[in-house]
Amino acid sequence: MSKILVFGASGQLGTCLRSVAARQGITEITFPVEGSANILNKEGLKALFDLEKPEFVINCAAYTAVDKAEDELKLATDINCEGAKNLAVLCKDYASTLIHISTDFVFEGNIPKLLQEEDIASPISVYGLTKLQGEQAIAAVTGQFYILRTSWLYSEFANNFVKTMLKLGADRDELKVIADQVGTPTYAIDLAEAIFKIIASGNTSYGIYHYSNEGVTSWYDFAKAIFELSNTSVKLLPISTSEYPTKAMRPAFSVMNKQKIKTTFNLDIPHWRDSLEKCIIALNINA
Template sequence: MQNIVVFGASGQLGHCLKNVADAKQINNIIFPPENEANILDTDVLSNLFEQYKPAYVINCAAYTAVDKAEDDVDLARKINRTGAANLAMQCKEHGAVLVHVSTDFIFKGDTPHPLVETDIAEPISIYGLTKLEGEQDIARILPQHYIIRTSWLYSEYGNNFAKTMLKLGAERDELKIIADQVGTPTYAIDLAAAILDIITSGGENFGIYHYSNEGVTSWYDFAKAIFDIAGSKVKALPIRTNEYPTRATRPAFSVMDKAKIKTTFNIEIPYWRDSLTVCLEKLKAQ
């Protein structure tokens, strides 16, 4: 197989892709540092594509500070839209396939059923809007793409909800956690494995796919599971969204239907609490 190049290699999904690639003995995957892989610099991108001649590009680079994006619209749009479009144009010019990671935040979050890929996107935050714009530009520029929408990403790497809860749980006696936002946590190691399985399948089933772990939970129940598995004594108290106002509005219901990715690529998806247990055991061993 020809080269795979990962953008956003320093983030948690980039670290997980390194981990999984090592485990799968995939040696033709390249993780250039951010200063050599700036998705906003077209000259840098052109040189990188000429150097590595990738057959596949994985875009993990994103502006993900959801609340900050409400006031930092230009930068969020540059990274999430313009950067994605730049990669799509380079992939088109060099004959590469783009695997782009997107988000459940492109949805409004008011449907009564798990979200399928063809459901109407109606973002309610700048983050969600700019991620949707990135999806749309990729689809317009490059037919040879996989857009993987995911949700509630966590791992033993970087900053994420699971690690934050462990830290706060060790510092406080009680924590108030939102209980009326429902979705599914995704262990970034599982997502990384799915992405690499799609690439190594060698098929051309291009398009949009949903991926999260199996099951449904709230942020409160997610936190409770973290504390229970970790043996934390902190008391978790459920609250409503309106009791914890944030700059950006979050989807109230963003459970995604994974039937398409499972049937197309024969992917088995772990249950969210099983994967959480694996992650917390790794963190404990560090």
């Protein structure tokens, strides 16, 4: 396996990459501590590239607080756009391939159709806008990149919807969950495995790709499956987006077409419910 350098190593996907690398015996990979891997510190980044000389750089670092981003435009832009650009510049200088994680939030999500990579991106939130700007900044600097748009990321690590539902389900008798936002959950362990397969493939079909688990669901049905698979007894009530207002708007329909990544890299993507079951089992083992 090629020499790999991971940014955002302490986050959810970074932790999943570490877990999968350990399981698969991938040793040529570095997870620098946050202090030495600040994507806004150009001098520090150059020193790290000088030291590691990576063939592949995986950028999991991002500003992901969707609602807070509405009030923190500069910080979100700095991390999601300028930080991504900084990595792209160094990847070009060092002939490294950049694997950058993006989001379904780059789309408006107002039409019930499978989203293709070439569809026009029209974000409806600051978070989505800054992630789109990050994609554009990378493409303007280097052609040696894979941008992976993903959605509804969860795992047994860090804070996410699955762990929040399990915590709330254990404390409450009744929960209300939005039923009119539709998408696809993505098990971050599956995404981590896919990233390593892309690296190992040697395929240089650079560009933008969509990756989530297979299938379609709403947040309500996702929560229902979480409680069913974990044998959690709680009354679940479906509500509309209008009944649960948030500072940032969310796409109503953001189901992505994954055919491009499946065909290009010969990937077999699991159904979201099968992967959710694996995550629930892992959480029970680690409890």
